[in-house]
Amino acid sequence: MGADGLRLPEPPAHEPAFEDDFTVPRLSKERWVDHYLPHWTSPERSRARYDIDDSGLRLRIDADQPDWREEDAPLRVSNVQTGVFSGPAGSLRGTHRHRSDGLVVRTETPERLLWAPAAGRVEVTVSASVDEGCMLAAWLVGTEHLSEGDSGEICMFEIDAVGEGESHARCGVKAHSDGRLTTDVTEVVVPLDASQPHTWTAVWGPSGTIIGCEGVIVRRMAQSPRYPLFLMIDLFELGPRSHSGTSYPKTAHVHGVRGWDALDRPEADAS
Template identity: 45%
Template structure:
């Protein structure tokens, strides 16, 4: 049987289609592009404040040893540094808030609505080097519904990489796909694909989100297609997680990775 030819590379989009351009060229994080907190409605802005460095055109998101767990009530000891492009919630005591990642969530600190970049369809790409996460950490870029309606809650995972899935030569399993959460129109379709290149070096992770499908690629080569698509505005979630083990071990803090650019395009 003849070999199946590889898929053609994803063509670049015209520069005039660019709508969101985080190149980290300034001396500080652009707070007109990013909210530097992780789902603060389920905790507080203080406990969810991101830690990061910006310099020489690179953002380094990091979790430090002394960083508090972002929500002991709902997520145990998990620590997160996250940048997101929108935030909203209902009043304290309500269940109205973004990303219902478990049952029983209650708003602990109300968040005023802020929408910085909330596309509906388009291309999202991130250039990242997953260079300093150990077996107790994970780096990711994903998208969630802004949730004007509770059913508008699906996730598009552009990439996620656990330190435990990075081999000594830098090859890794990279997660990508969609999760439904409370969206009845989406079926879970997620997998880890094997990447033989060194993920500790910069690579471009891309999602093309269209009305009828979501296409995932790495360095311009298609790695996964999903024949379904969320039909509402979504926001970006760029983050590094640390999952401290129950028994304290010699920690690899800071857990971190380098981001060279995040861009969002509309399709022609």
């Protein structure tokens, strides 16, 4: 599994600072914002479609779901994230400035730092979508509330190729507009059916970043963002809307999330 093949360090013995197993019937507003980067678009376009069932949080792409932004179409997304930040409407300030061609805030969104560690460990247990045109992803992205340069990203996984014996995912670090980082994202092959429950882990701190799947390291990098990051978990439908013979909703599950802040050096060491 990946180029490293070593086991991840054990999680801290103390309780997580952030935890959700989605066993209550409503999404916790103290933990999650159920919109995808709402400041860059309108509320009806950013709002996640989801429900909670016996398996956890089921993210959905519905047949009538609008594109997230007209300029980014065709792209539909249902996402939950652990905070939000933007400047005033019409400004250029906001978390995850994904394009450089005049992107401005359309919906001013009050700053909410629900969980935004600058170093730590997070574990995300998911079942990826097998639906046509879909990708399940989890990212840690710079909040940018302190500086617009704090824009780097730890891409835990982007899964859009699921198989019975093996699945493909992309993971690594993305610099975006942070000149202190270098984009380093590669595809890894994991020997499992990603449509079944499995756990991805990111551990990051001053010594670098490690990313693992099912307890095994798949990426090890000497760099990491050094500022607060939001966790985002997203189900995308990419490309043209599927033909009429494809059934909706398209779905993926998030079964649980655990996160620890600012770990001691042995836990965060990726050297």
